[in-house]
Amino acid sequence: MQKTYLPSPATLEKKWYVVDAENQRLGRLATQIAMILRGKTKPDYTPFMDTGDFVVVINAEKVDVTGRKREQKLYRRHSGRPGGMKTETFDHLQNRIPERIVEKAVKGMLPKNALGRQLFTKLKVYAGPDHPHQSQQPETLTIQTIPGANS
Template sequence: MNKTYLPSTTSLEPKWYVVDATEQHLGRLATQIAMILRGKTKPIYTPSMDTGDFVIVVNAEKVAVTGKKRTQKIYRRHSGRPGGMKTETFAKLQSRLPERIIEHAVKGMLPKNTLGRNLFTKLKVYAGPDHPHQAQKPEVLTLKTIAGA
């Protein structure tokens, strides 16, 4: 009988990737980022381990959505107090905190447990083209989220 392969934590070498979100579709971008964070693109993927890489997303303010989502998609948060529900459309949130849109989309695609919370810390999202992670020598990763492009 074959044994399940479990990579040792010392053998894992996480890479750093930079993804440009300019004119990328939000959902398709988020699924590919979530796959990289989980490590599903690697042959050593193990569901119960953190085998993923770090992802830096730049130009989050330029992410695109299709249809009427810009005006109809609503983001909700609650303060925990009675009547404390706050709602905000995609357009308003994009002008106020564009990083939160990508973070929210990717977080929903990660496991809802301790592993998912640890994986989420490997995601770094920035509104503009600059990021403070040059020392990690990130590789530029081009994702095609637009059909035919």
């Protein structure tokens, strides 16, 4: 009788990747990052295990969106109190906390359970070009852009 292969956590090697978000489209960037965090780019992907890698995103302040999303896309948060809903546009949030835009986009593409929360901790987002993860020797990862897409 054959058994199904199950990767053990000891045999899984976790890599570190650096992604430059400068002039990247938010949605396309977030889908690629979510795939890496989830481990779907690896041959030993298992849906119920954390087989993914760590991702460091730099230049989050320079991420781009198409159309009129800069003025129209809204980010909502609630304090938990009656009347505690706060909304702000993409442009305002990018000026205030640019890291949160990439984090919310990627978090929405991860599973909504304990595994998703664990995977989200492997995402590190920084507004500028510097990050404190040089000792992990991260590889530079280029996100595929669509040639001829609107700029």
